Amino acid sequence: MAAEFEREAQAGEVISRAEKRQQQAQEAEEAAKIQTLRQYGEMVFMPAKSVTMSENSRSTYQGNLDKWIYPALGDFKMPEVTSAQITALLLDMQSKSKAHSTVVKAYTILNSLFKMAYLADAIPRNPMDKVARPKPRKGEAKPKEPEAYTAQEVGEILASLENEPLKWQTFIRLLIDTGVRRGEACGLQWQDIDFKQSTATIRRNLCYTPKKGVYIDTPKSDKSRVVDLGPDTLVLLRQLRTDQASRAMSAFVFTQEGSPEPMHPTSPTHYFRQFSRRYGIQDFHPHKLRHTFASVAITAGADVASVSEALGHSDKAVTLRMYTHADAESRRRASQIFRDAIKKAGQG
Secondary structure, three states, X not given: OHHHHHHHHHOOOOOOXXXXXXXXXXXXXXHHHOOEHHHHHHXXXXXXXXXXXXXXXXXXXXXXXXXXXXXXXXXXXXXXXXXXXXXXXXXXXXXXXXOHHHHHHHHHHHHHHXXXXXXXXXXXXXXXXXXXXXXXXXXXXXXXXXXXXOHHHHHHHHHHHOOOOHHHHHHHHHHHHHOOOHXXXXXXXXHHEEOOOOEEEEOOEEEEEOOOEEEEEOOOOOOOEEEEOOHHHHHHHHHHXXXXXXXXXXXXXXXXXXXXXXXXXXXXXXXXHHHHHHHOOOOXXXXXXXXXXXXXXXXXXXOHHHHHHHXXXXXXXXXXXXXXXOOHHHHHHHXXXXXXXXXXXXXX
């Protein structure tokens, strides 16, 4: 056997233990590069993305992967997935009358997944380079511009609130007064309210997903902010605190009926729907009040930077992109300002 080993060594057919370990490592690396799309998604992509995304976003990504991407492409080796297969999946989703936003979300996820794999040298090419971003089907409605109520409509909503329970009067007034998100209002605690300074500090966001249930997260911008409270909102908050103390005091401002537990994040959606039916207010939902805060404030002359800070946007461009719509009166005023400027220049 020793003689045979010596002959193999001389022929270069025997490798050292170090070389063997290196070869095994290379084989493992190669094996990792040809894992299926499902394996890559579960073992690499989602764990990496989950570090920087909210639970709601993570749930949306996972749902799209499980429902659409994995059934169609999950069993293919990563390097084997072609641009044609991806395009076929997106067209199939459109043929099944899936909302344009759903199809675009699948495209976005696939684009992110294959970009990550390509940059990590897990695949030799990126098939998404030859996949066009999905366009709306002919006749499919384009996404609506953010809608907002006029100042007069807000007045009508506030008048209707007088007949509603104190908790909901306070909740809706807070959303109108500050533009905070629904989950941020649900996560508000009494320690966040400064009655002397007439402010509230937004520190947390109460969220819900079917898988995780109700949980506390940071605000969407990942940092706290201070919002100003109007006199009417402060009066309602004081009344609510007194009312709550007479029953079961809670750390949270808005609680479940007969319980110190925080209000469920989905409760406002149900209540707003009932409120809408009772008073004939069309499309009444929490986020529309957020749009309203920005729209009315900017139309009245507030600078975009201040509005952006109040809303908790990480970039003023987000505020401008979301709220670049004006009512007829604003457009007329802008046109008149332009004409006056031209007239003044001509007289000079």
